Amino acid sequence: MSRPRLELGSWGKITRTEISEGKWRARARFRDFTGKTKQREAYGDSGAKAERNLLKTLRAEVESAGDSITGNTTVTALSKVWLADPDLTETCTEQTIERYKDSLNQHVLPALGEYLLMEVTVSRVDRFLRTLAESTPGLAKTARTVLNGMFKLAVRHDAIRSNPVRDVRLPSKPKKPVEALTVDEVSALREGLRKWQDGTGYRGPRRGSELLDVVDVMLGTGLRISEVLALRWDDVDLGEHPTLTVSGTLVYLKKRGLRRQSHTKTASGFRILTLPTFAVEVLLRRSVEMIPTETNAVFPSGAGTWKWPNNYRRSLRDALKTIEGQGRISPHVFRKSVATLIDAEATLEAAAAVLGHSGTAVTSKHYVAKAAAAPDMSAILDRFGRSRNEKDG
Known part of the structure; x- marks a missing residue:
């Protein structure tokens, strides 16, 4: 009876043989990516060490085959292929790829890196992500994105039949109500910031106008802090109809430091805004x-x-905490306040456009503080009033 044919990039049963005192050999049949099956062997001073050395050699050969991925490829090897995949490199920013690399090196690979793809199950991924989510939900979300992209690639290469990440769901966090400031609250806060800068009413020397100037531009445009600080004078037109063009943002990259990224977070973020008088x-x-x-x-x-x-x-956070006393107000509240005011006085679509969102879903869910409108049942409920009036009459 002939031996079963090995899959590309896989190996058969490993045998150990003691060839002399203190010297062992481990052997296995290996089918390379040309389709040829050959013996591979490695040595060690014990059977276990010889087998480990052979496995290291076999896996290195699989990894060196470039983007050839099989069920015997390790998660670590898959990550290297994924990071070089054009679907990732041509669609994600440097900052995003850097964040994915951090997730891989700090969380994913220490937990799953040595597993073969065929050994990665839904339950194994689920346990890893849920454990990570208990302490850092945001990092667990990034890790899931990374693993999902990697295993989609493995499925495309026919290394595995299905994506083990697809059916894993992270625990949902209770939705926090959107906190936005009213016009009166903004006015009081700006006055507090002015006094804090001038050193009147708060401890410390005069601090200059920089802090409030940035806040005022945020309040007049709805920009993120990184977008305001990326503004160049070329982006500002203070003519008859003053406008501001949002064309970039500041990002930090480990190898390049702080730099201006000459495009916004999304395509819809590239926009021209008409400036209010105070800005x-x-x-x-x-x-x-x-x-x-x-x-x-x-x-x-x-x-x-x-x-x-x-x-x-x-x-800004330190100043807000000093003024407000409880640390309830975060720097991002100004962007939410802009969206909430525009939604109340104009439309949700206008708020989304000013914030640079491609649609209204994100604006409505995360940026607009608004109670859900109940259906108008006043005519029906008036029946209670009529029955009371009839008795009173």
């Missing part, structure tokens, strides 16, 4: 006080480079 006044004043820099940034750092969003965010 125009801020920008006019800054244009007069401007000192030319290489970046041409509207809000440069003291050294004339791009201002770090995290540093600004930290300063």
